[in-house]
Amino acid sequence: MTVSIRLRLFLILALATGAVWLSAVVWIETSTRAEVERVLDARLAEAATMVSSLISDHRIALGQDGLATVPIPMGRAEGYSRQLSCQIWSLDDGGLVGRSDGAPDEQLTAADAEGYSRSVVAGEPWRVFTVINPDLGVRVMVGDSLAVRDRLVRDVIEGLLLPAAVILPLLGALIWISVARGLAPLDRLAETLRARDPSDLSPLPEGPSPQEIRPVRRALNALFARVAAARDVERDFTTYAAHELKTPLAGVRTQAQVMRMAPDAATRDAALRAIETSVDRTDRLVRQLLELAEVDRETPSHTATDLPALVAETVAELDMLARSRAVSLDCDLPAERCTVALNPFLLRAALRNVIENAINASPRAGQVRVALRRGPDGLRFDISDDGPGIAPDQRAHMVERFVRGPSGSGSGLGLAIVASAVERLGGRLELGQRDSGGRHVVSLILPG
Amino acid sequence: MRILIVEDDEVLANGLSVGLRLSGFTADRVATLADARAALETSEFEGMVLDIMLPDGLGLDLLAEMRAGGSALPVLLLTARDQVRDRVRGLDAGADDYLGKPFDLDELAARLRAMLRRREGRASGGLRWNGLDIDPATLSGTRDGAALSFSRHEFAILHALMEYPGRVLSRAALEERLYGWQEEVESNTVEVHIHKLRGKLGRGFVETVRGLGYRVAAETR
Structure with missing residues (x-):
């Protein structure tokens, strides 16, 4: 199943926008956390230093025994400042000499040295700054619960994500509408095509259109032109066929009237013979019209075909015609079997028409020879005769439908059938060649 | 009354020339435009029966050529394409009359006589x-x-x-x-x-x- 362009574009745009948004969130989270760490670490150090100096100035008095802890004012216990906890430990006996409200009793860090350290107090991670005041013999520790830092960062991210949750559906709707608007030219083209009459093959009107639609329109117009040309050929073919059938009919009718009017038997006999000729030729014309239609319709299916046998059969079929014109007809075939996969109907139609033409073009006592051999360029069927051949300037023209040879006696369809059949067989046709003896040769060359 | 028949179908051309001769015309026939031009140059005709589709071109072209050259020879067109459009085209090209194939020989003879009569400015055939x-x-x-x-x-x-x-x-x-x-x-x-x-x-x-x-x-x- 294919997804509609609109849905596909929407999904691509929505996913891309979501991905950009998410990476922005990750980035902001990382940088916010780093900044929060830096600022809060600085505050820890500042607070520890401040407490230490306050003790030195005796603004804060320290109880001498560890139980009389002194509450150290560290601002109001609310918001983010609440977590800042301070402990003052004696260097001499290691007892707690002072602490801020809410600070844990447990020592904030096991580290003895001054500076930053990390620890776990009562199962919670802490960040601690330690200052040693040698004058008073105390160690000042100021710590932050990291859970609070995490909450701070989380709040920032939440502050970003909350509007996103509202904006994203809005953005989705906008993308959906924009995609629809962007695809409007395509919809218009589809609508134009839908509204057309099926027989209307005129090109789509040139007009201002997006660059992306232009190749589509060009391709459609080219297709319309090809179909229109094919339809015209069909129409011309019908006109020509009607002409070709009406002319012999007119001949028959006229000769029939001549028979009725003729005062003498000789004229009547001549008219009767003319009628017979005309009927025979019309019959051949109809046969060839049907054959051409069949060749055009035939699919190039492949059947293993014994070529020498096929040639011999076709030649045998035309033996009567050759005899009636006192033309000798023979074949020059390879002795071994030569089996090729092709459509035998097409090959037979091509051969029959070429041989028939050769017989008709031959003078009395002439010779028509059909040779088959395998050459470097494929299978070669050479049909030679003693006729006048086809003038070079007429060769290209002769394969067109209803174009007659110089004798003017044919239907003008024979070579058209041959050309069409050979094309469908994937081969080619060579007209008007001469062999070493100067005889006229028509060659069919098939791949294989 | 000598008529030139320009028709490439052997049987029809033969029937026309024999039939027209039996109807009192003198008929000569040619099968191509080239032969028709040669015949028109060398002999005098009083009328012409012209097929439209000929092996070396269109009868209409010969007709247009003749009219351009000032010839007033009465011409009857014969054709298989018997549509109004084709008839109009033929008459506009300078044809005096038009017959679709197949036709009646007596009608053709009568039309030829009428054509010749018109040229001579007479109302009746006699x-x-x-x-x-x-x-x-x-x-x-x-x-x-x-x-x-x-x-x-x-x-x-x-x-x-x-x-x-x-x-x-x-x-x-x-x-x-x-x-x-x-x-x-x-x-x-x-x-x-x-x-x-x-x-x-x-x-x-x-x-x-x-x-x-x-x-x-x-x-x-």
Whole structure:
């Protein structure tokens, strides 16, 4: 199943926008956390230093025994400042000499040295700054619960994500509408095509259109032109066929009237013979019209075909015609079997028409020879005769439908059938060649 | 009445020439435009039957060429394409008449006669001179209520002489009217036909102008 362009574009745009948004969130989270760490670490150090100096100035008095802890004012216990906890430990006996409200009793860090350290107090991670005041013999520790830092960062991210949750559906709707608007030219083209009459093959009107639609329109117009040309050929073919059938009919009718009017038997006999000729030729014309239609319709299916046998059969079929014109007809075939996969109907139609033409073009006592051999360029069927051949300037023209040879006696369809059949067989046709003896040769060359 | 038939179908062209000859015309036939041009240059015709599709081109092209060259030869087009559009095209190209295939030979002959008559500016097909009426459709005549019949050749000579009364036609000019190229010209035939005509119409109807040819005598009634 294919997804509609609109849905596909929407999904691509929505996913891309979501991905950009998410990476922005990750980035902001990382940088916010780093900044929060830096600022809060600085505050820890500042607070520890401040407490230490306050003790030195005796603004804060320290109880001498560890139980009389002194509450150290560290601002109001609310918001983010609440977590800042301070402990003052004696260097001499290691007892707690002072602490801020809410600070844990447990020592904030096991580290003895001054500076930053990390620890776990009562199962919670802490960040601690330690200052040693040698004058008073105390160690000042100021710590932050990291859970609070995490909450701070989380709040920032939440502050970003909350509007996103509202904006994203809005953005989705906008993308959906924009995609629809962007695809409007395509919809218009589809609508134009839908509204057309099926027989209307005129090109789509040139007009201002997006660059992306232009190749589509060009391709459609080219297709319309090809179909229109094919339809015209069909129409011309019908006109020509009607002409070709009406002319012999007119001949028959006229000769029939001549028979009725003729005062003498000789004229009547001549008219009767003319009628017979005309009927025979019309019959051949109809046969060839049907054959051409069949060749055009035939699919190039492949059947293993014994070529020498096929040639011999076709030649045998035309033996009567050759005899009636006192033309000798023979074949020059390879002795071994030569089996090729092709459509035998097409090959037979091509051969029959070429041989028939050769017989008709031959003078009395002439010779028509059909040779088959395998050459470097494929299978070669050479049909030679003693006729006048086809003038070079007429060769290209002769394969067109209803174009007659110089004798003017044919239907003008024979070579058209041959050309069409050979094309469908994937081969080619060579007209008007001469062999070493100067005889006229028509060659069919098939791949294989 | 000598007609040039331009038609490439052997059977039809043969039927036309034989049929038209039996109807009192003299007919010559050619199968290509090139032969038709040559025939028009070398011989005199009074009408032409022209096929549209010919091996070396369109009959309409020859027609346009003739009209451009100032020829007023009456032309009847023959074609298988019998659509109104095609008829209009043919008539516009300068054709005098048009027949679709297949056609009736009698109709073709009648149309040819009408065409020739129109060219001569006459309303009826017959000719009248000195009390004799002749009808090309039947190759017969009447005088004083008595029917007269003529052979094809006799009628052709009589028709030629009566067409322009008083004009002298040479023996060669009359032979030209009698024979197409395919026909053998026998010596004395014109004299023989004139002799027979005088037998039917009386000695004085056709005059011999010594050294020049023949004409119909002046009207006596």
